[in-house]
Amino acid sequence: MLNYLYKRISHAVEVLLLVSIITFAVLMWIPGDAAQLILGSDATPEKLAALRSALGLDRPWYLQYWDWLKGFVSFDLGKSYLFGQDVSTLIRQRLPVTMSIAVFSMIIATVISIVLGILAAIRKNTAVDYVSTGLMQLGSSVPAFWIGMMSIVYLGLELQWFPIAGYVPPERGFVAYLNSIALPSMVLAIGEIGMLLRTVRTSMLDALSQDFMDMARAKGLSSFTIYFKYALRSAMIAPSNVIGLQFAKLVGGTVVVESVFSLPGIGRLILVAVEQRDVFLLLGLVMFITTLVIAIALLVDIAVMFINPRIRVEMQGE
Amino acid sequence: MGDEKLLDIKNLTIKTGSGRVLVNHISLDMEKGELLGVEGESGSGKTLTAKTIINLLPENLSWEAERFQVLGVDYLKADPKAIKSLVGGRIGYVPQNTGFYLHPMIKIKDQIADGYVLYSKSSIEEALARASKLVGAVGIKDTERLLNSYPWQLSGGMRQRVNIAMALMNKPRLIIADEPTTALDSTIQKQVVDLFRAVNEAHQTSVLMISHDLGLIKYYCQRILVMYGGQIIEEASAGDLFAMPKHPYTKLLIKVIPSLNIKRGERLEEIPGHVLEIGKPRSGCVFKERCSYRQDICATEVKEQSLDGFHTFRCNFDI
Numbered sequence: 308m309l310n311y312l313y314k315r316i317s318h319a320v321e322v323l324l325l326v327s328i329i330t331f332a333v334l335m336w337i338p339g340d341a342a343q344l345i346l347g348s349d350a351t352p353e354k355l356a357a358l359r360s361a362l363g364l365d366r367p368w369y370l371q372y373w374d375w376l377k378g379f380v381s382f383d384l385g386k387s388y389l390f391g392q393d394v395s396t397l398i399r400q401r402l403p404v405t406m407s408i409a410v411f412s413m414i415i416a417t418v419i420s421i422v423l424g425i426l427a428a429i430r431k432n433t434a435v436d437y438v439s440t441g442l443m444q445l446g447s448s449v450p451a452f453w454i455g456m457m458s459i460v461y462l463g464l465e466l467q468w469f470p471i472a473g474y475v476p477p478e479r480g481f482v483a484y485l486n487s488i489a490l491p492s493m494v495l496a497i498g499e500i501g502m503l504l505r506t507v508r509t510s511m512l513d514a515l516s517q518d519f520m521d522m523a524r525a526k527g528l529s530s531f532t533i534y535f536k537y538a539l540r541s542a543m544i545a546p547s548n549v550i551g552l553q554f555a556k557l558v559g560g561t562v563v564v565e566s567v568f569s570l571p572g573i574g575r576l577i578l579v580a581v582e583q584r585d586v587f588l589l590l591g592l593v594m595f596i597t598t599l600v601i602a603i604a605l606l607v608d609i610a611v612m613f614i615n616p617r618i619r620v621e622m623q624g625e
Numbered sequence: 626m627g628d629e630k631l632l633d634i635k636n637l638t639i640k641t642g643s644g645r646v647l648v649n650h651i652s653l654d655m656e657k658g659e660l661l662g663v664e665g666e667s668g669s670g671k672t673l674t675a676k677t678i679i680n681l682l683p684e685n686l687s688w689e690a691e692r693f694q695v696l697g698v699d700y701l702k703a704d705p706k707a708i709k710s711l712v713g714g715r716i717g718y719v720p721q722n723t724g725f726y727l728h729p730m731i732k733i734k735d736q737i738a739d740g741y742v743l744y745s746k747s748s749i750e751e752a753l754a755r756a757s758k759l760v761g762a763v764g765i766k767d768t769e770r771l772l773n774s775y776p777w778q779l780s781g782g783m784r785q786r787v788n789i790a791m792a793l794m795n796k797p798r799l800i801i802a803d804e805p806t807t808a809l810d811s812t813i814q815k816q817v818v819d820l821f822r823a824v825n826e827a828h829q830t831s832v833l834m835i836s837h838d839l840g841l842i843k844y845y846c847q848r849i850l851v852m853y854g855g856q857i858i859e860e861a862s863a864g865d866l867f868a869m870p871k872h873p874y875t876k877l878l879i880k881v882i883p884s885l886n887i888k889r890g891e892r893l894e895e896i897p898g899h900v901l902e903i904g905k906p907r908s909g910c911v912f913k914e915r916c917s918y919r920q921d922i923c924a925t926e927v928k929e930q931s932l933d934g935f936h937t938f939r940c941n942f943d944i
């Protein structure tokens with residue numbers, strides 16, 4: 308286990324280094340820099356040069372990268388010149404928004420996928436199966452921004468069920484908070500359901516065809532026991548992996564939904580950083596998301612290992 | 626009503642979705658307390674017949690019959706719920722040891738007793754105490770440790786013994802055991818068979834045992850059915866069958882095996898001819914391709930003969 312962790316973590320470090328070098332190089336290479344950002348486009352070349360040397364931007368890129376890297380390993384992501392604040396402060400402010408819709412949409416997607424996936428497998432080739440196949444295709448073929456806009460128009464403006472923009476932090480009332488993230492989470496969930504539902508259905512069908520299901524039926528157990536105790540237990544391993552991967556992907560994938568619903572989250576911050584060429588902000592965001600994705604993937608893998616008693620028992624034996 | 630009869634099946638036919646006939650008009654019945662043996666060629670339809678009785682025929686197959694009563698429940702009329710509780714509560718099934726019939730992610734103690742808790746309305750403690758006793762009875766020493774294991778921590782023989790113990794949990798009135806002793810060494814084999822017999826004597830439990838092991842069946846069963854190509858080709862009391870086998874296939878089976886203690890597969894090379902391809906549309910005798918007594922008539926028809934009403938066989942001759 309320790310060996311495994313060590314391997315995974317050293318691999319993660321390699322990935323992070325590579326991502327940071329590539330991102331840094333690309334950002335150096337495109338025109339525009341922090342001095343330009345601070346002074347505006349009508350600044351004189353002399354003033355720009357002076358500010359550049361004051362900020363150390365005239366040094367070779369690898370020295371600048373080295374400075375940034377030193378900061379990064381001590382959890383200092385540098386400063387955003389656009390906001391005049393620490394990048395980590397900016398992330399901390401916006402993280403709750405993004406995490407809220409990511410977690411909430413994952414919960415919605417998981418519940419719907421598991422329920423429909425099981426039903427679709429048990430009642431193969433019936434109406435339930437066809438409905439969920441339809442939902443699967445809808446989710447994976449229609450773009451999120453379109454569903455987002457449609458839901459704003461119908462559920463928000465017409466029916467007025469949900470607010471259509473803005474974020475209410477939980478401190479200002481839990482119901483209002485849930486309401487403010489409900490629509491974006493649902494929109495995001497639709498995109499997640501396709502893959503997850505397919506995985507649940509497939510692994511459930513596989514479980515149902517196993518010999519041990521024959522035995523469970525021969526014992527005359529109730530349908531509930533047969534499906535939940537016997538079938539679902541072995542059918543949950545593959546979907547757990549998918550849930551983890553999709554969640555990791557979600558954290559970085561909220562850009563569109565946050566823009567459509569005007570939510571002040573990480574995704575919007577990325578857009579701003581790109582538009583304004585805020586190099587350190589963008590670099591910090593990219594590194595933060597990469598770290599998060601890697602960490603979640605690792606946690607999910609470990610969790611899935613623990614679902615499987617075989618690995619659990621073998622580890623106790625070590 | 627099935628009154629005295631435990632099993633009353635007439636003209637059972639099992640087909641695939643595409644119409645291939647796998648089991649062809651077989652009839653069998655069993656009395657209360659009877660020990661019935663089923664012997665036959667590999668692929669002759671023994672397992673499918675057993676699975677029909679416990680209502681677990683694979684989805685791609687279907688069956689039909691003129692009469693099909695198990696413990697007085699008429700499968701042709703009863704609702705699925707009644708059949709389910711009959712199978713779970715009063716029939717014990719020992720599956721053929723070719724698959725993995727225990728759930729790999731659930732401890733033995735959590736799967737051996739759930740059927741008992743459901744049908745005997747007992748507490749989990751009582752159920753586990755019974756499980757422990759039965760597992761001990763099939764020759765497992767450290768029962769505590771066994772119950773706390775996962776199936777993949779056990780050998781094939783151990784798992785088979787767990788299956789046997791599980792089949793006995795509900796004090797079934799009928800045990801269907803599909804080659805229950807194949808993975809076991811000979812002392813354990815005898816122990817298992819003796820256990821079945823003890824249960825049979827104590828509770829009048831009937832046992833339908835499928836086996837390739839003629840020696841075992843002879844030692845243990847009162848009546849024997851011999852299957853070939855989806856049909857029952859001979860049926861007789863154990864004594865009669867071994868004293869005067871009538872069907873050429875049965876004769877070969879008994880003659881060719883000197884020790885009466887054969888292992889699976891060995892027999893096939895020794896009986897002349899190739900294994901019958903089941904399911905092809907055919908007429909006449911199922912054994913004609915491999916039979917040394919064959920005449921022209923065997924290609925078109927086959928006679929059903931009976932010696933005394935109890936010993937029956939399907940052959941055109943009496944040799």
Ligand SMILES: Nc1ncnc2c1ncn2[C@@H]1O[C@H](COP(=O)(O)OP(=O)(O)OP(=O)(O)O)[C@@H](O)[C@H]1O
Pocket residue numbers: 641647665666667668669670671672673674683685686721903
């Ligand atoms: N689900 C299925 N679909 C199609 N054919 C099947 C299916 N299950 C079994 N068969 C076929 O039906 C025939 C009878 O199978 P069965 O398992 O009853 O044989 P058996 O007598 O138990 O043989 P063995 O001694 O090898 O266990 C075989 O030819 C087999 O290939």
Ligand SMILES: [Mg+2]
Pocket residue numbers: 671672673721803
């Ligand atoms: Mg079989």
